[in-house]
Amino acid sequence: xNNIVKYKFYEFSTTIEEIRNELNDAKERLGKAKEDLKEWKxxxxxxxxxxRLRIKAISGELxxxxxxxxxxxxxxxxELKKNRDENLDFTEVxxxxxxxxxxxxxxxxxxxxxxDEFDRIYDAPDGINDDCLGAIRSLKNTRNHVIHSVxxxxxxxxxxxxxxSSRKINIDTSIISDIYNKTNGYAGFVCLCGRAIDExxxxxxxxxxxxxxxxxxxxxxxxxxxxIIQYLxxxxxxxxxxxxxxxxxxxxxxxxxxxxFHNVTLSDINFANFLAAEGALHPYEKYSAKFKISSPLIxxxxxxxxxxxxxxxxxxxxxxxxxxxxxxINALKEVVRVFDQGVISLGFQQSFKTAKNYVxxxxxxxxxxxxxxxxxxxxxxxxxxxxNGFSISGQWHLIEEYAEKLxxxxxxxxxxxxxxxxxxxxxxxxxxxxxxxxxxxxxxxDISFKSVQMxxxxxxxxxxxxxxxx
Numbered sequence: 001x002n003n004i005v006k007y008k009f010y011e012f013s014t015t016i017e018e019i020r021n022e023l024n025d026a027k028e029r030l031g032k033a034k035e036d037l038k039e040w041k042x043x044x045x046x047x048x049x050x051x052r053l054r055i056k057a058i059s060g061e062l063x064x065x066x067x068x069x070x071x072x073x074x075x076x077x078x079e080l081k082k083n084r085d086e087n088l089d090f091t092e093v094x095x096x097x098x099x100x101x102x103x104x105x106x107x108x109x110x111x112x113x114x115x116d117e118f119d120r121i122y123d124a125p126d127g128i129n130d131d132c133l134g135a136i137r138s139l140k141n142t143r144n145h146v147i148h149s150v151x152x153x154x155x156x157x158x159x160x161x162x163x164x165s166s167r168k169i170n171i172d173t174s175i176i177s178d179i180y181n182k183t184n185g186y187a188g189f190v191c192l193c194g195r196a197i198d199e200x201x202x203x204x205x206x207x208x209x210x211x212x213x214x215x216x217x218x219x220x221x222x223x224x225x226x227x228i229i230q231y232l233x234x235x236x237x238x239x240x241x242x243x244x245x246x247x248x249x250x251x252x253x254x255x256x257x258x259x260x261f262h263n264v265t266l267s268d269i270n271f272a273n274f275l276a277a278e279g280a281l282h283p284y285e286k287y288s289a290k291f292k293i294s295s296p297l298i299x300x301x302x303x304x305x306x307x308x309x310x311x312x313x314x315x316x317x318x319x320x321x322x323x324x325x326x327x328x329i330n331a332l333k334e335v336v337r338v339f340d341q342g343v344i345s346l347g348f349q350q351s352f353k354t355a356k357n358y359v360x361x362x363x364x365x366x367x368x369x370x371x372x373x374x375x376x377x378x379x380x381x382x383x384x385x386x387x388n389g390f391s392i393s394g395q396w397h398l399i400e401e402y403a404e405k406l407x408x409x410x411x412x413x414x415x416x417x418x419x420x421x422x423x424x425x426x427x428x429x430x431x432x433x434x435x436x437x438x439x440x441x442x443x444x445x446d447i448s449f450k451s452v453q454m455x456x457x458x459x460x461x462x463x464x465x466x467x468x469x470x
Contacts, residue, residue, distance in 0.1 A: 156180045156190055163194060169202065170210040178216065184259075184295035188233075196227050222391065225304055234301065237278050241306045247271040248310045251280060253343070256299060256307075257351035257371040261290040303375065304392065308382040313338075315384040328412055329441060329456055329464075335380045336443060336452060336468055339373075344449040347372040357419040365418070373416045413440045418447065423465065428457050443468070 160176045175197075183189035197211065201219060205211050228234050241248060250271045254262050261284050264272040272291050275281040280298060284290035293299050315338060320330035352366040359365035382392050413429075415422075422444050429438045441456035452469040 153177075153180050153185065156185065159190070160194065163198075167198075167202065168209060169205060170208070171197070172211060172213045172216070174213045175211065175216045178213075178220075182220075182295065182297045184297075186295055189295060189297055192228065192231070193224075196224060200227070225301060228297070228301060229305060233279070237280065238301070238305045240278055241275075241280065241302065242309050244271075244274065245310055247274050248306065251275055251302070252307065252311075252375070253346055254350055255281060255291065255293045256302070256375050257347065257369055259292060259296065259299075261292045262350070264289045264291060303378045304382065307375075307379050308386070311340075311379055312383060314387075315380065319385075319388055328410065328439075331381075332412070332414060332441060333454065333466070333468055335377060335384070336454075338380060339376045339449060341449045343376060344368070344372065344445075345447070348447060355419060359418045359420060361420065367418050368416070370416070373414075377414075408437075410437045410439060413438065415440060415442045417442065417444055419444075423453050423455050426455050426457075445469075 156179065157173075157176050160171055160179075164171045179190060179193045183193065196219070197216075200223065201211060201215060204215065229238065241251075250264075250268050254264070255275075266289075269289055272281060272283075272289070276283050276291060279294060280302060281291040282294045284292075315334060317334055320327040320334065322330075347368045348366055351369045351372050353369055355363070355365050355367045357363075359367065378392060381390075386392060422442050426442050427440070429440055437459065439456065439458070441454060443452055443454050445452040450469065453466070454468050455463065455465045457463045
C-alpha cells in the first residue's frame with residue numbers, strides 16, 4: 001500500500017493548532033490506507049480466481065463463460081494497478097514479443113522470475129508444454145535480456161559461504177569449486193547440490209562441523225544422480241529424450257564429447273532446438289546455430305540414464321570373474337572390441353585435438369579427445385554391468401585421489417592413442433604408484449578403429465601384449 005500512518009513525538013513548544021493539523025492529516029492517511037487495503041484484498045481475491053482459471057486453461061478445460069470471466073478479471077486487475085507507483089502491464093510473454101518485454105532497455109535492474117507450482121505444466125498437452133518451455137529458455141539464453149539464470153563462480157562461493165555461516169559448518173572450498181564445475185553455474189543445479197548437502201550430508205559430518213571433499217566425492221559417485229532424477233523436470237527430460245532417437249543421434253555425435261560450442265547444420269537445427277527446449281543443450285544466442293551441452297551434470301545424467309536405453313546393445317559374454325574376483329583387464333578388452341567404429345571415426349572430424357607425437361610418421365595430426373572413448377565405455381559398461389549389480393560413475397580426472405577416497409581395491413589408467421611406438425615403448429607407473437595399486441593399460445588403434453593393440457603391466461612386473469582387434 002502506498003499510504004501509511006506516521007507517528008510523531010511532539011515537543012512542548014508545539015501549538016495545539018499544529019497538533020490538530022497533524023492529527024487530521026494522520027486521519028486522512030489512515031482513511032486512504034483502509035481504502036488501499038480493501039483494494040488490495042480485492043486484488044488478491046481476483047488473483048486467486050484468475051490463477052485457478054489459468055490452470056484450467058492449460059489443461060484445456062475452460063468453458064466459454066470462464067474465458068469471459070478470466071478476461072474481465074484481467075481488465076479489473078489492470079485498473080487496480082493504474083494508481084501504483086510502479087505500473088507494470090499485463091503482457092503475455094511469447095516468442096514474438098518477449099524481446100521487448102524483458103529487454104535490457106526497459107529495465108534498470110536484473111529480473112528474477114518465480115513460478116509457483118510450475119510442474120503443473122507437465123499435465124498440459126505436449127504442444128503447450130513445449131512452447132512454454134521453449135519461450136522461457138529462449139528468454140534465459142538471449143544476451144539482450146535482463147533475466148539471469150547463471151551464477152558466477154564468486155557468487156557460488158558467496159552463496160555457500162553464507163549457507164555455511166548460517167548452519168555453523170565448514171565446507172571444503174574444493175567442494176564449492178566442484179559444484180561450480182559440475183553445474184556450469186546454473187542456478188537450479190547449484191541449489192539442488194546445496195539441498196543435497198543440507199539434507200543428505202550435514203547429518204554425517206564430524207565433530208569439527210566440517211564437510212570434507214572425500215564425503216562429497218563418495219556422495220556424487222553413489223547418490224547425486226539418484227537425487228537429480230527425483231525431480232519431475234529431469235524425469236520428464238529423460239523420458240522425452242529416450243523417445244527421440246534422431247535428436248539423440250545429434251547429441252551423441254556432436255555434443256557429448258566436450259563443453260564447447262558447435263555449429264549445427266540447417267538439417268539438424270530443429271533437433272538442436274528441441275534438445276535446447278528440453279534443457280540438454282545451451283544455445284549461444286537465441287537464433288544462433290551454435291550450441292553446447294548445458295553442463296557436465298546434464299552430460300553425466302544423459303550418459304547414465306538416456307544413452308544406455310537409446311543405444312541398448314548389450315555384450316553377450318559372461319562377466320570376467322576368476323576365483324570370484326572381477327578381472328578388470330579382461331572386461332576392458334571385451335568392451336573395446338564392441339566400440340562403435342562410426343562414433344570413433346566421426347570423432348576425428350568433430351572432437352579432436354592435435355597430437356604432439358608422431359602419428360603415422362607425421363606430426364600435428366588429429367587425434368580424439370578422451371571424452372569420445374569415455375562415452376563408449378560408459379554406454380557399453382552401463383548396459384553390461386548395471387543389470388548385474390554394478391554402479392557406473394563416469395571418468396575421474398584425479399584418479400589416485402579419488403581411488404583413495406573411494407577406497408578402491410585397484411585403480412586403472414586407460415590410455416587410448418594413435419601415436420607411433422606406444423606399444424613398443426610404453427610408459428609405466430613409478431614404484432610408489434604401483435604400491436598404491438595403480439595400473440596402466442595402453443590401447444593403440446588406427447583411425448578406422450579396425451586395428452587395436454594392447455599392452456598392460458601388473459603389480460608383479462608381468463607385461464602382456466595382445467592384439468584386441470585385427
